[in-house]
Each structure stands twice: as C-alpha cells, then as structure tokens.
Amino acid sequence: MNTTLEDISKGSELKEQWHQLKAENPKLRTKNAADELGVSESELVACICDGETVVRLTEDWEGIIKEVETLGKVMALTRNESAVHEKHGTYQNISFEGHAGLVLDENIDLRVFHNRWSFGFAVPVENPRGTLNSLQFFDEAGTAVHKIYLMDEERVGKYNKLVEKFRSDDQTNEIRVKDSIKEKKTVSIDEIDTDEFLQKWSELKDTHDFFPLLRTFKAGRTDALRLAEGRFTWKISNNATRKMLELSSENEVPIMVFVSSPGMIQIHSGPVNRIKVMDHWLNVLDPDFNLHLREDHIAESWIVEKPTEDGIVTALEIYDEEHNAIATFFGARKPGKPELEPWREITNQLKLMEVGV
Structure with a gap:
C-alpha cells in the first residue's frame, strides 16, 4: 500500500x-x-x-x-x-513449515505463526x-x-x-492498520451435538488434536469447556492461578506456562520460584523467566483433562470476560512420558476451589 x-x-x-x-x-x-x-x-x-x-x-x-x-x-x-x-x-533449532515455525531451545520455546505478522x-x-x-x-x-x-x-x-x-526500502513514519481481524466463525453452544462432541473428546490421542476437534464442531473454546463440565472439565475459583503457582513453588513441581499473542505462542518449561503479587499483578520473578499476569482480568478458570496415548494430561486454563485465553498451565512433561503425579495432586486440590471462593 x-x-x-x-x-x-x-x-x-x-x-x-x-x-x-x-x-x-x-x-x-x-x-x-x-x-x-x-x-x-x-x-x-x-x-x-x-x-x-x-x-x-x-x-x-x-x-x-x-x-x-x-x-x-x-x-x-x-x-x-x-x-x-x-x-x-537463545534462538536455536529453528524450523519453518507452511504457516508455522518452531524455535526449540532449552529456554526459548516458541510456536511462530508468521503468516499473521x-x-x-x-x-x-x-x-x-x-x-x-x-x-x-x-x-x-x-x-x-x-x-x-x-x-x-x-x-x-x-x-x-x-x-x-533486513532493512525495508520504506522508512516513512506512518503505517495503515486494519480495525480488526476476523476470527474463525463458531456456532452457538446449542447447535453442537454434545454426545458426539464428548465421544470425540474421549478418543483424543494427543493434546494437539484438541484444536482440530474444536474446528470440526465449530465450537468456541469456553463453550467446549462448558459442554464437558463434570466429565473432562471443572470450573473453579479465579484464585486458582495464584494457588497453583504457590503450590508449584513450595513443592518444587516444574510446570509449563503458555501465553499467546495473535501470532505467537511462548512457553516456559521448568520450575517457578519467586511468586510476588503487586497490586492487580500476579508475578513470577525468576532469573530467566518472568510472568506478569493481571489477576483482576481472570473471568473464568478451568481444570481441563485430555486423554492422550501417554495417559490423561491436565491443564489449568484461564480466560478473560470476552472468553479470550489469558494463559494455560501444565505440569512439565515430554512426549512419551506420563503426567507428573505431583502436578496431578495440585490440580486435584484446585478442583476443590469452588467458583466465587
């Protein structure tokens, strides 16, 4: 342009x-x-x-x-x-295929959706x-x-x-942006065949198969969690993220922390140690990893279980009032390995944290 x-x-x-x-x-x-x-x-x-x-x-x-x-x-x-x-x-083990790229360093772990940049x-x-x-x-x-x-x-x-x-030939001081980006259309929760959806959920072999499942049924993420409540998902207190970080730190349980933007997913895998709350911000302040999270933006918190070939994989997922994902947390694990038992113990405790408490 x-x-x-x-x-x-x-x-x-x-x-x-x-x-x-x-x-x-x-x-x-x-x-x-x-x-x-x-x-x-x-x-x-x-x-x-x-x-x-x-x-x-x-x-x-x-x-x-x-x-x-x-x-x-x-x-x-x-x-x-x-x-x-x-x-x-450091950015190492970098690869691109189609619409996505990977950076797989021990510390820098990224899923790059560069077609959105x-x-x-x-x-x-x-x-x-x-x-x-x-x-x-x-x-x-x-x-x-x-x-x-x-x-x-x-x-x-x-x-x-x-x-x-990589300098561009255009160095003018103005750009034109779009007002908004169209998201893929989802259907009303009432239009989803709950029994069929839950059956397909029960047949998952890998956590990465969940997104194709949502696309197949045109289901919104939080709608899917509601459909599976009591079987694969549990809605819990919005204080659960702070509790989870404190328990993971106290018990030295390594975790995975996923935060995404419109064109990137960034992942931390490992321990969290220094947990500090400042005003509305819940923080992890470790030497090579910092997380800054607005607790007052958390509108929904869910424990989510997905079947895989390695057994059940459990996550804590948090969303804002517009149903946008804020962050997702897992126990640290590698493909081919079962979920850490200490992480499962933590998520079982979180399940007891009732909504509104």
Whole structure:
C-alpha cells in the first residue's frame, strides 16, 4: 500500500503527541501510551521510524527469526492484554513449515505463526539499565505479536548487521492498520451435538488434536469447556492461578506456562520460584523467566483433562470476560512420558476451589 503525504503528516502529528505524553510521563510504556492516544502500538512505533534509530524491517519473517540465533542470549517477550511472558535464552533449532515455525531451545520455546505478522521494526528501548536494542513484530491490526531484546552487549555488531540485512526500502513514519481481524466463525453452544462432541473428546490421542476437534464442531473454546463440565472439565475459583503457582513453588513441581499473542505462542518449561503479587499483578520473578499476569482480568478458570496415548494430561486454563485465553498451565512433561503425579495432586486440590471462593 502506497504512503501518501497525508499519511506522513498523520505520522508526524502522532509523533508530536507522543513526545508531549512522554514529557508528562517519562516512564509510560509504549503499549500504555498507544492505548491513551487511541492508536495501535505499531502505529506509535512507526511514527518515530527514521531509518536510522528506528528502522522498519522487511516482511521476511522466517529469515529474520533464523538470523536471531546470531544474537546469542536475548529476552523473548510475548504478551496479550492480560499476561506478559518473558524468557531469557537463545534462538536455536529453528524450523519453518507452511504457516508455522518452531524455535526449540532449552529456554526459548516458541510456536511462530508468521503468516499473521504484518510489521516489524528495530527499536531502541530506554529502561533503568540503559538502552536495549530490540526487534518488534506486529499483526495487521497493529497488535504486538512478539518482541526480542538483545541482552549480550558484545553482540551489538551482529544486531546492527541483522537490521541492515533486513532493512525495508520504506522508512516513512506512518503505517495503515486494519480495525480488526476476523476470527474463525463458531456456532452457538446449542447447535453442537454434545454426545458426539464428548465421544470425540474421549478418543483424543494427543493434546494437539484438541484444536482440530474444536474446528470440526465449530465450537468456541469456553463453550467446549462448558459442554464437558463434570466429565473432562471443572470450573473453579479465579484464585486458582495464584494457588497453583504457590503450590508449584513450595513443592518444587516444574510446570509449563503458555501465553499467546495473535501470532505467537511462548512457553516456559521448568520450575517457578519467586511468586510476588503487586497490586492487580500476579508475578513470577525468576532469573530467566518472568510472568506478569493481571489477576483482576481472570473471568473464568478451568481444570481441563485430555486423554492422550501417554495417559490423561491436565491443564489449568484461564480466560478473560470476552472468553479470550489469558494463559494455560501444565505440569512439565515430554512426549512419551506420563503426567507428573505431583502436578496431578495440585490440580486435584484446585478442583476443590469452588467458583466465587
């Protein structure tokens, strides 16, 4: 899409508004500033694009992600409106096939849906420790899908080389985003054949088979949980996430934490140790893993069981009031291995936490 003089003028006007807002509140994060100014986060980043300090990148998402391996240790960040997932590690064992890619490092574990990405920028970010060089990616609605922060200062040269290699020819300071992204249509819960749906659920062989099951019946995620309540699912107290993290920490039970954006799923596998609550935020503050979760956004919490060839796999799933997934938690496990018994004990305790308690 061609950029017009009017577009550039709008970008310059937005830049002035942001500078004024930053002068009034220097610690305001980009995401919060975008919300306050009524624009998407990518529009706000684009308005300061100058081709030198902030650089727009090409849409070679596969090439960029593969090149991130040269940056050594980085911090990967994936967020949605209610949860922020931060993980330190290196991008290794990278592969792409069709509409999705994988990063399978011991610490950085990602499912990359790069066909949903539309904009990318190299952005210096100021924080209390100084300037962090970052790569930031957004979908066509301007929502952040993934961010990568350089942590090894000795790799700045590698970072600059990556930015130059994937520099876009278009370095204007305005982009056009879509108002919204159409989600795949689901049917009313009353239109789903409950008996057939639950029969197919009982025949699952792998947790990854659940999403095709939902598509087959055109079922919304929380509708599916309601249909299976009492057999495969249990609705529980919205205090369950805090309780689960505390029990996992106290009993040294390694867990898996999934947080997704419109174009990425980011996973932590391992222990959680330092659990801290600050205002509405429930936090995990460990050296290589941070989770920041808005407890006040949790509208529904469910224990969910899925049959697999390795036995029952149990998850804690939490949703906001619009039925968007906030985060999903499992006991840490590898394919071919049964679920950890200590994790099952924790989820059995959570089942006793009644809704509203």
